[in-house]
Amino acid sequence: MKEYYQGTPTVFPGYLRGDDLVAAYRSADAFIFPSTTETFGLVALEAMACRVPVIAARSGGVVDTVVDGVNGFFFDPERPAQMGDLVTRWRDNPALREQMAENALHHARSRSWRATMDQLVDYYRTARRVAHRGRAAQQFSQAAT
Numbered sequence: 001m002k003e004y005y006q007g008t009p010t011v012f013p014g015y016l017r018g019d020d021l022v023a024a025y026r027s028a029d030a031f032i033f034p035s036t037t038e039t040f041g042l043v044a045l046e047a048m049a050c051r052v053p054v055i056a057a058r059s060g061g062v063v064d065t066v067v068d069g070v071n072g073f074f075f076d077p078e079r080p081a082q083m084g085d086l087v088t089r090w091r092d093n094p095a096l097r098e099q100m101a102e103n104a105l106h107h108a109r110s111r112s113w114r115a116t117m118d119q120l121v122d123y124y125r126t127a128r129r130v131a132h133r134g135r136a137a138q139q140f141s142q143a144a145t
Helices: 018-026 042-049 060-064 082-092 094-109 113-144
Strands: 031-033 054-057 072-075
Touching (some): 082 094
Parallel strands (some): 031 054, 054 072
16 A cells, blocks of 8 residues: 555554544544454444444444444445445535534534443344344244254
8 A cells, every 4th residue: 555655645653542633533534444344333423422423344343333324425335436426525515524524523523432332232132032032943944843
């Protein structure tokens, strides 16, 4: 990537944390997140806490963080070119991006780390119950045959 973007104003800051990470988020107009394997969606929430709206793949944990058309946009992970269309939409309508940035900040302020982790634990409990029911049904079926 560094070779490809050589000679451009692209910056590769490396690992950031604390105030440096906050400053990096706040310097952005948008957080573009193409990952389809994000488990919690916390990076999107971090961006929103810095008043940065998100464009993300409709996949994984981020679906619990981004509200499409409110604090960010989703794109179809099978059609990644949609990311460019969404960036263009914000570029051509700065008022929309500003409103979504405000909505992102509001959403992040409504989510505590505890509430986010409680939601995750609830998902795990639900998954465990569903798996248990599935095993019980399978055992019942095997016993009946």
